[in-house]
Amino acid sequence: MSPKIERIALGRGSFAVNAYLVETDAGFVLVDTGMRKNRAQLMDALAAAGCEPGRLKLLLITHGDMDHIGNAVHVRDTFQVPIAMHIGDVGMTRDGDMFAGRRQPSWATRLLVQATLRLPENERFVPDIDLAEDPDLSEYGLADVRIMQLRGHSSGSVVLLFEDGSLISGDLVENTKKPGIGSIMDDVSAAKSSVRQLGANEPGRVYPGHGKPFDFSELPQV
Numbered sequence: 243m244s245p246k247i248e249r250i251a252l253g254r255g256s257f258a259v260n261a262y263l264v265e266t267d268a269g270f271v272l273v274d275t276g277m278r279k280n281r282a283q284l285m286d287a288l289a290a291a292g293c294e295p296g297r298l299k300l301l302l303i304t305h306g307d308m309d310h311i312g313n314a315v316h317v318r319d320t321f322q323v324p325i326a327m328h329i330g331d332v333g334m335t336r337d338g339d340m341f342a343g344r345r346q347p348s349w350a351t352r353l354l355v356q357a358t359l360r361l362p363e364n365e366r367f368v369p370d371i372d373l374a375e376d377p378d379l380s381e382y383g384l385a386d387v388r389i390m391q392l393r394g395h396s397s398g399s400v401v402l403l404f405e406d407g408s409l410i411s412g413d414l415v416e417n418t419k420k421p422g423i424g425s426i427m428d429d430v431s432a433a434k435s436s437v438r439q440l441g442a443n444e445p446g447r448v449y450p451g452h453g454k455p456f457d458f459s460e461l462p463q464v
Contacts, residue, residue: 245383247408247449250287252276258418259309262410262449263291266383269299273402273410274451275313278365284313285320295321300382303327303369304412304451305399306334306342308361315365324370326379328391330398335361336368343397344428373400392440394433395424407446409458414440417453421460424452434464 246265253259253276261284262273270293276284288298298321303311306327311334318325327335333342338361371377373389386405393399395413402410413424414436427433445458 245387245404245408247404247410248291249449249455250276250284252280252283253309257309258452260449260451260453261287263288263293264383264410265291268381268383269297271300271302271382271384272298272317273302274304274310274412275301275317277309277312279312281313281316284317298323300371300379300384301325302373302402303331303335304401304410305396306331306340307396307413308334308340310412310451311335311361311367312365315367318367325367326371326373326377327369328373328398328400329369330374330391331396332368332398334396336366338363338366374398388443390440392436394427394429394436396428401440403440403443403445407444407458408449409440409445409447410449411451413451415448415461416450417448417456419453421448421456422462423464437461437464 248263250261250263252261259276261276264271301317301323314325330343333339388403390401390403392401392414399412401412401414416424423433447455448458449455
């Protein structure tokens with residue numbers, strides 16, 4: 243069957259973020275996890291979808307920001323599933339440094355982020371599956387899904403491009419007010435190049451990290 247993608251909207255306002263539950267022939271794959279404060283909401287949504295231990299097969303992380311990895315360790319331990327992520331963002335998840343692999347901010351910004359968004363040691367992890375090595379994910383029902391590393395937001399950001407054109411985009415693009423490149427970019431030029439690269443693959447429905455799904459054709463040209 244074609245994978246079914248269900249949006250799990252977590253949090254509110256400027257702190258809202260999406261996780262996605264993908265149902266495949268092999269079971270479920272969870273893409274991203276929201277922030278730690280979203281934990282109960284995430285777990286309730288998984289239960290409501292019938293995603294129970296034994297049915298969830300893989301946790302896939304699009305990038306290492308706190309609002310996408312906050313419940314990764316909890317999901318891994320609860321469901322006994324591996325975590326797949328591009329190793330380019332491992333400094334975020336292993337060391338809790340949200341600026342790892344990125345341009346370095348002012349000392350004041352770094353101190354503020356470390357004080358408010360630093361990942362606690364017991365929530366840190368190294369991925370079990372490194373997406374940089376182009377692993378075979380067929381056992382998780384993702385045989386026909388293309389995992390693409392696309393720079394701009396972070397060093398290890400990836401998107402999932404499905405055979406039918408569906409795209410889980412992480413934070414490369416968003417739709418909080420209208421479709422566009424993500425509002426927080428480490429390298430805007432690289433992000434624009436990544437969007438053009440995506441366009442050459444003719445994506446259809448886009449499932450962003452922030453905001454509602456939209457059609458790729460709604461993105462302005464970059």
